[in-house]
Amino acid sequence: MKLAEAKQQFISSWGAFGTHWGINRTMAQIHALMLISPDPLTQDDIMEELNISRGNVNMNTRELINWGLIERVILPGERKEYFSAEKDIWKVVKQIVKERKKRELEPMLKLLDQLENVEGDKKEKKVKSFIEIVSGIKKLGHQADKTLDTMVKAEENWFVGNLIKLFK
Amino acid sequence: MKLAEAKQQFISSWGAFGTHWGINRTMAQIHALMLISPDPLTQDDIMEELNISRGNVNMNTRELINWGLIERVILPGERKEYFSAEKDIWKVVKQIVKERKKRELEPMLKLLDQLENVEGDKKEKKVKSFIEIVSGIKKLGHQADKTLDTMVKAEENWFVGNLIKLFK
């Protein structure tokens, strides 16, 4: 396979992958393009490579910056802004975990804490069933939260080494 | 908070949560409703509780069955079909992990294996950069794949006990 084709395949499948994870296709494609680009890119580079409008590039690069996955780079002597992606994939994964934990897991756990204190007779089947499920999710969720905290702090070596040994 | 309100909140936030994970809102809501229902439900029960059409219930229950999260139940002497959800939340999580691994991670890894063998001079900056990223993702992906395999086979006690100790 030639590089041009491989590049297209990578970008397109990274985009499809992203949609399964609640990330919009274009944002994931821009990220993919930037991951494999050795040098920083401008808005125009991205527009051209992916055939999308300037507005689209602007919105999605901003969002990627919010996620902490790319950053603006000013090249000395250049008028245009450049963008550059974090290339260490373990750092990328940790950053995504960190953000999603904050945006999704933590609010959910807050809600579950409230829902567990629902009024009503715990001998009633409906009430009992509700509390059991909520408590179960809460317990596992808090556990996952702690585990992910540790992961976010960890080095890749630690993950690939120690954890995997344990899992064997 | 009263049970009725707590129920609504749980269903609605589980639905919103689902959309962040590439699952459609209604499918997640049906799943939520069934998790907290002590007894199996019919299509009509679900239609009424969530105010959605029969067709919608039918499609989404089928999809939940494909995901292995609910099952059809025949109650003796009853004409209608009932549906019942797996209530053990650890089993639910493992089932979701298993499915997503099969649907998303494994195809991605297959593609990466191909992309790593891209033609071209590895001294060229573009080619080098491409191979480095692809190899990095591949390596971490295969590691994650193995780890998830072990998790899918594990008991909850194992997870909450051993893993967490290690993570402290």
Added chain:
DNA sequence: TTGAATTTTCAATAGTTTTTGAAAATTTTA
């Protein structure tokens, strides 16, 4: 069998999300 009950299908519609592109705002250079 028959026909009533129930489930399934799917074309049409409604709703949501993404993308465009041109105008406005901002930044930089001279």
Added chain:
DNA sequence: TAAAATTTTCAAAAACTATTGAAAATTCAA
């Protein structure tokens, strides 16, 4: 400061996804 280059915004349009509901198919009891 002026004006050229660049970035940002956002209303409108396009694209995509989910939902409805009625007709078709299936199942079941008698």
